[in-house]
Amino acid sequence: MSKARPAALAGLALACLTALSAPARADEGMWMPSQLPQLAGALREAGYAGDPAQLADLTAAPLNAVVRAGGGTGAFVSADGLVLTNHHVAFGVIQYNSTPERNLIDNGYVAATRAEELPANPDFRVLVTVGFDRVTDQVLAGTRGRKGRAYQEAVEAATKRIVSECEQEPGIRCSVAAMYAGSDFYRIRQLELRDLRLVYAPPRAIGNYGDEIDNFMWPRHTGDFTILRAYVGKDGKPAAYSPDNVPYNPPSHLQVSATGPKVGDFAMLAGYPGVTYRHRTAAEFARQVEWTLPARVELFDALIAVIEQAGREDARARTLYASQLQGLKNNRKRAAGELEGLRRSDAVRQRTADEQAMLAATPAAERREIDALAEVLERDNAMRERDLLLGVATSQSQLLRSALVLERLRIESGKPDAARAPGYQARDLALIEGQLRQVQRRFHPEVEKALLRELLGRYQQLPDAQRVAEFDAAFGRTPEALAQALDALYAGTGLGDEQARLDAFAAAREGKALPADPLLALAARLVPAQIRLENVRKTSEGEQLRLRPAYMRALAAWRKAQGRALYPDANGTLRVSYGKLAPLQPRDAVSYAPVTTVAGIVEKHTGQVPFDAPQPLLDAIAAGDFGHTADPELGTQTVDFLTNLDTTGGNSGSPVLNARGELIGLNFDSNWEAVSASWWFDPRYKRAVHVDMRYMRWLMEKVYPAPHVLREMGL
Amino acid sequence: MSKARPAALAGLALACLTALSAPARADEGMWMPSQLPQLAGALREAGYAGDPAQLADLTAAPLNAVVRAGGGTGAFVSADGLVLTNHHVAFGVIQYNSTPERNLIDNGYVAATRAEELPANPDFRVLVTVGFDRVTDQVLAGTRGRKGRAYQEAVEAATKRIVSECEQEPGIRCSVAAMYAGSDFYRIRQLELRDLRLVYAPPRAIGNYGDEIDNFMWPRHTGDFTILRAYVGKDGKPAAYSPDNVPYNPPSHLQVSATGPKVGDFAMLAGYPGVTYRHRTAAEFARQVEWTLPARVELFDALIAVIEQAGREDARARTLYASQLQGLKNNRKRAAGELEGLRRSDAVRQRTADEQAMLAATPAAERREIDALAEVLERDNAMRERDLLLGVATSQSQLLRSALVLERLRIESGKPDAARAPGYQARDLALIEGQLRQVQRRFHPEVEKALLRELLGRYQQLPDAQRVAEFDAAFGRTPEALAQALDALYAGTGLGDEQARLDAFAAAREGKALPADPLLALAARLVPAQIRLENVRKTSEGEQLRLRPAYMRALAAWRKAQGRALYPDANGTLRVSYGKLAPLQPRDAVSYAPVTTVAGIVEKHTGQVPFDAPQPLLDAIAAGDFGHTADPELGTQTVDFLTNLDTTGGNSGSPVLNARGELIGLNFDSNWEAVSASWWFDPRYKRAVHVDMRYMRWLMEKVYPAPHVLREMGL
Known part of the structure; x- marks a missing residue:
């Protein structure tokens, strides 16, 4: 918390439960800055020489020098707004300024004067967190007595209201972050710097030395850094790029050390970690290790084999699917690596033993909600094969996905913009159009049909409980029927033509009827089923948002009993x-x-x-x-x-x-x-x-x- | 030397030059046992607690316990003839005794009693070195005034005489080894144990844990050992397998230590290293790094691409060439690894600087032969592209090679057995027949033609100085002519048929005319050219045998001046x-x-x-x-x-x-x-x-x- 405020007594003040002096285990923990004063002893013992209380204040040094930069983190390193971040975080900025004649990617860049500092792509942002306030009571006020989707909708409505009020202040972006899986909510206020300029970038062969081969590898030899400068209007307020803008003067900046670290030296880091699953239930850990990851590896292997086989038979297919194949291989590698790591760490056994001990120490009244959570998760679990296969059938197809997106866009475009599903709002249209155009460079009907035969063929073998009537009607129940249906669809569709897709897009974005086309007709039958499944998922998510706090309370109490503090799972906050x-x-x-x-x-x-x-x-x-x-x-x-x-x-x-x-x-x-x-x-x-x-x-x-x-x- | 004998004064007694107290460099050196007393100081300094003089005696412990076993080394580890060697060295023995019902490869083997010890394949040998005597004078006596091929033939004749006399003793196998590239010659007498039996083998998944993936890798986790027992006749003499044989009692055996080694602990090893090139000239180092290895990598890559392309087009070709492809990949990997290592060590620059300093310290009279050696090597060098391409065209083809072998066999079979070229003597016939039979499982006409188009197409681009008239006449001078010639040859030949090859073999081994066949007719034109090139090569080898000793004398003198000893390059001796x-x-x-x-x-x-x-x-x-x-x-x-x-x-x-x-x-x-x-x-x-x-x-x-x-x- 940026300001001391009394822990709300309504609900169980989880933040208080986490106020303990020992970390969860050696060096584990992505702590909210507000937790650091309570970890003062451990921090000092680890070697920190500063005042831990100082670290809780987001509006004071050093944390007010740490910013969200593009998709990552950065830090102010001068009084005139120099921002240090990774080469790969600022890569879009470098690329945006790079031309065949002036190849900044390959050659790097040094702005000799401020006049030579190059404007970033207009959508690049640096966000400075200026407020972090607990709003749990406001967010949860409307949830009383609600369950499932209604619970989530109440949270969403409160969140939108809070954000909207907060963003009245110009130059400020606001959001509400759920901590401890919905136990606590914080309103985050961020100064939105919109005029960034490229000051210094090393050549790619330094900034990205080793690229994919060295990615995730140690020992590493990459100079992955770039220096930008933040500019603001002459009034000192955030502004879009203008040659008249002036360097931003941050309230503080970090000073580079004159010396380097030695083995065992204390180190700390601040930033915006995205998402972790550390506090998931033992059942979720087991599902991840015993089913999700092996299933992903196996399924990706099958799809890789399909594409490679097609590539052997047809050089054009090989070229068109090179990028999709690379993506599948990366996903497969990551899933296999995660599986290997979780097994090596014996994570399921350890998490299960930990949870059993926790439950044994949890009062029966508390356990009721935890049991209910387990039931919700188990219900999802019963549909896991179907959800994986139908999800991948959409993400790994080009024409089928286009048809589904167009039909969904048609439906959503009939609503007011704010009521549309995420991904189908006015601000998403450019992205959708870009994807529809890109299909041309990534689609081959024989490969897409082969992928769908693989995926939907697996779907056909699922038990009745996991079946979806609309999919069965469309693709039949046998491999032969599936192959016939796909052959007919792809022989008849005109969506392989870019203009046909763009025409359908023009109609869809107006909410008008789509052109007659077998794939679009199929989409008209499948999308309602997708929306139905989506509603089931949202109901589950609402229930999880309602019930997980009980699990987190029990976990926090158990950690407290162990003399350990609890940090919230990462959620993109500082x-x-x-x-x-x-x-x-x-x-x-x-x-x-x-x-x-x-x-x-x-x-x-x-x-x-x-x-x-x-x-x-x-x-x-x-x-x-x-x-x-x-x-x-x-x-x-x-x-x-x-x-x-x-x-x-x-x-x-x-x-x-x-x-x-x-x-x-x-x-x-x-x-x-x-x-x-x-x-x-x-x-x-x-x-x-x-x-x-x-x-x-x-x-x-x-x-x-x-x-x-x-x-x-x-x- | 097993017995002290006065260094011959005729010629330059190189062995004496090597009698220095310091090794070449820390831990480098494959020393002849006879050199070890002279390294006593260095050995003791390194931590050896025994008497270095004892190590010179091949007929005493510990060296008389170290034996040649199969293609590797072994050691006696009991008074009743137990021989410890690698699982991979004894793998043939395990395989020979393995059946689908009693899979010793997978399950390993423990002979519960001596009666259960399983006889090795009859060609498996254990050789115990019992004599190592300098015969330089006898070998070189007939070389005076000779050069080139005549020099080599004189050495060969003397060698054959010495071996023949030596092998009069029953149960003894003899050979003559050239040390320091022909400076010195040693007669080696070895007891030839022919009845070996399998006593203990771990399962393959221990003895070869990690197989090709871990090959050459550290850290390693392989239990690569197997225990055999040597048997002899009741008279104590070597004998072929007989149930009446008795365990061999070696004069000494090694005792397994009760404790293991620690970092920095002294260690020594005895064995039969095959071949090294450590004392090659700087020009040979440069050729290896700058041409031979890169050329091999590039050529193997091209052949790999040819086979992989063929495999993509034809599943049968993929199967037939799987083993050849694997072999090419292994060769390519090894060449690339050797190149990488020599570059990392900056070997060419170091060897060149060393040689220049050596030459500066070498009297002009000595340098004349060294200069002559350089000329011989340079002459070979001028034909290197041709020699590589035509050599690989033979080794990587199946039908062409078969035809060339058959024609050569026909020619050689017209001579007395002893006069035939190595590889075409009576004892080689079974191997040739086996290879001719095996063609069936490794040949596809389209792949062989594609490989030969690649190889001979490269040959066609060589300058005239490297051309061979017979090859040009057979394959033309353009890619089109080559392709036509190959199409005609492979369309017309009957050698793709196993019986046709065996019929030709039956004629060839009798020296009779071969059946009419376009490939055999081609071989009749090419083999004389091959023999001509072979004679050129043998002349060069003879000159090298004559001239390298001057280089070795200069090197030994230079090492002596540096206070360092010189070991001979490895040549399969202890x-x-x-x-x-x-x-x-x-x-x-x-x-x-x-x-x-x-x-x-x-x-x-x-x-x-x-x-x-x-x-x-x-x-x-x-x-x-x-x-x-x-x-x-x-x-x-x-x-x-x-x-x-x-x-x-x-x-x-x-x-x-x-x-x-x-x-x-x-x-x-x-x-x-x-x-x-x-x-x-x-x-x-x-x-x-x-x-x-x-x-x-x-x-x-x-x-x-x-x-x-x-x-x-x-x-």
Whole structure:
């Protein structure tokens, strides 16, 4: 909480239950800043030299220097609004300014003067959190006596009202975040900076050295950083780009440390982690490990085989589906990695034992809602095969998906914009149109039919309880009927033609009748079924929102009994994690040092993308002129370092601070062994990967010099 | 030398030049046992507790316990002839005794009594070196005044005479080994044990855990060992298998150590390393790195692409060429690994600087022969593209190769057996017949034609100096002519039929005219050209045999001036290497511990070949009953360990001894970073991988028990 406010007595004040002095386990925890004063003892014991109470104040240093930047995190690093974030977070900005003649992606960029700072793409945003206030009572006031979808709708209505009121203030974006799975709600106020400019970017072969091959890998040798500057109107208020705008003066900024970290040194990080599932029930853990992940791996393997077989038979199909195939392989790899990690950590057994102990310590009255939650989850579970297959049939098809989207758009367009389903509002139209245009480059009827034969063929084998009448009517109950239906649909549809799709889009966005087409006619029959299933899902989600707080109360009480604090699962709000520089023993007899050096850049260099280190970098490494940025013990230039900080997607660009609150690193990835950390934090394997600020300084001093920028950063 | 004998004064007694007290560099060196007394100081400094002089005596312990076993090395480990070697060295023995009903490969084998010991395949041999005598003067006596092919023929004639005299003794196999590239010659006398029996083999999933995936890899978790027993006739002399034979009583055997090694502990190894190129000229190093290896990688890539493309178009071709494709990929991987390693070690630059310094210190008179050697090598070099392409065209074709072999066999069969070219003598006929039969399972005319279009198409682009008239006449000078010629040949030949090949074989082995067939007619025109090129090659080899000794003398003198000793390149003779248990830092920030534990077996276990650890092993690991075989510091069971010992192919199964000469390990592989060590020993990366004898003991005590075998080994 940004201001001290009495914990509401109505409901169970979960925030109070979490006010304990010990973290959940060594270095686990994405803490709300408001929790940090209560962790003061642990923070000091871990080595933090500052005042933990100071960390609770979002409007004071250092946390008011930490911002949401694009899809990740960033930090102010000068009084004139320099924002440091990842190269990959700011990649859109670099790309937006890049042309074949002036290839900023390949060559990097150094703005020699402020006049040369290049405007970001207009939709790039930097958000500064300026308020974080508990609004649980307001949000839940209308939910009394409600259940299921009605419960969720009451929460949504209250949320919209709060956001709308809050956004009366100009230049402020507001949102309401559910903490502890709906136990608590916070109103978040953010200053919305809209004029960002590119100041410094290293070449791609530094900022993204290793690319996909090194993604999730440690040891790492990537200089994944970029420097932007925030501008505001002359009145100091957020404004869209204008040449008359002036640099934004943040209330505080981070200072880069003169020295680097050593093994065991305290480190902390602040940022906007996206989503975690750490506090899910044991049944959900079991479902994830025993069913969801294996099923995804198996299904993706089958779809990969279908596309690869088609590619062997037809070179054009191979080209058209290259990107979809890559996506499937990435998803498959991630699911397999998560599964491997959860199994290695024995997460299901541990979570189950923990939950059983918790339930044994929970009063019967409390357990009633927890039992009801279990029933809701079990009901979802009964439809899991169907939900997976029909979901993937939509996401992995091009023409079928287009038809379904067009029909749904037709239906939604008949309503007032605010009442339309998310994804079908006025602001979504450009995206839909873009997707409809893109189909041309990604569609081959034989491949799509083969994918749907695979997916819907599996659907056909499900028991009756999981069947959907409209799908059965459309595709029959046998593989032969399915194949015939698909052949007829794809032989008859005109949607393979871009103009036909755009014509249908023009009608759909006006809510008018769609052209006659077999696939659109099919969509007209299937979409009502989809909406029906969606309503079932929303009812379940409402019930979960209503019932999970009981589970979280029991968990918080159990943690308290264990002498441990509880942090809410990540939800895109500002969090703080603390820990230390730590090596990694990923496997028997293998050790990874927590610091990499420029020697590794040369070792990995092949001259081929993505290991094509630029010649000026190789020359500078060979010259060995590292000076004061060299590590005194290693006697050479460091590149990246590793900590045991608790992070997840969204933490990209998070500043990493030392015990004195000085900037030592920039978070940009985690290790492969930690893919499963979105569900389970295993201190043996969970690591976060950071750019060493000494590498950034060296690059900016000696390789692609920007002395004026360094000076502005006080270096 | 097994007995002290005065260094011959005729010629330059190179062996004397090598009598220095310091090794070439830390832990580099495959020393002849006769050199070890001269390295006594270095050996003691490294930690050896025994008498180095003792190591020179091949007829005394410990070296008389080290034997050549199959294609690798082994050691006697009991007074009743137990021989310990690798699972992969004895794999043929296991396979020979394995049936679908009694699958010893999958299940392993424990002979409960001597009666249950299973006879090896009749061609499996164990050779015990009993004599190692310098015969340089006798070998070189007839070479005076000769050059080129005549020089080589004189050496060959002397060698045959020496071997023939030596083998008068029954049960003894003799050979003559050239040391220091023909500077010195040694007569090697070996007791030839012909009745070997299988006593103990772990299941494949232990003995070959990880298979190809873990091949060349560290950390490793393989129990690559097998125990055989040598039998002799009742008279104590070597004899073929007979149920009446009795266990062989070796003059000495190795004792397994009661304790295991620790990091930094002294280790030594004896065995029969096959071939190295460490003392090749700088020009040969440059050719290897700058041309041979890149050319092989590029050519193999092209052939792989040809076969994969054919496989995409034709499933039958995919099946027929699966094994050839795998072979090409392995060769490609090895060449790429060797190239990577030699570049990483900067071997060409280092070897060149070393050679330049050597030449500057070499008297002009000596340099004349070295210059002549350089000219010989340069002449070969001028034909390198042609030699590679025509060589691969033969080795990677099936029908063309068959035709060439048949024609050559027809020619050679007209000579007395002893005068025939190697590979075409009476003893080779079974192998040739087998290959001719096997064609059926590996041949597809379209793939062979595509491979030959690729290879001979490249040949067609070579400059005239590298051309061969007969090949040009047969295949034309344009891709179109080549394609037409191949189409006509493969449309017309009957050799695709097995009976046709065997009929031609029946004629060829009698020296009779071959049947009329376009491919055989082609072979009749090409083989004379092949023989002509072969003669050119033999002339070059003879010149190298004559001239390399000058280079070796200069190198030995230069090493002496540096205070370093010189070991001869590996040539399949008994050698000793010493060093220590050593970790490995293969890349920036990556460290491998030098000892692995059973935890790694569980980590790697997937249940799928090759990571399908047997359930009894997994159960025993879970039970954790390691007892006295556990490592006292790690508190668990070790599996494999790593040393910096100098090894190469042929060292498989070499016993690894501690400072007291006790058996602590069994060599079975080296690491991927050391693939290039056949040319260049880089102490940063060269490691050897050994089974820890404590793992073997634990398996034999607790998992697949064989208490009687352990007792016999004194355990």
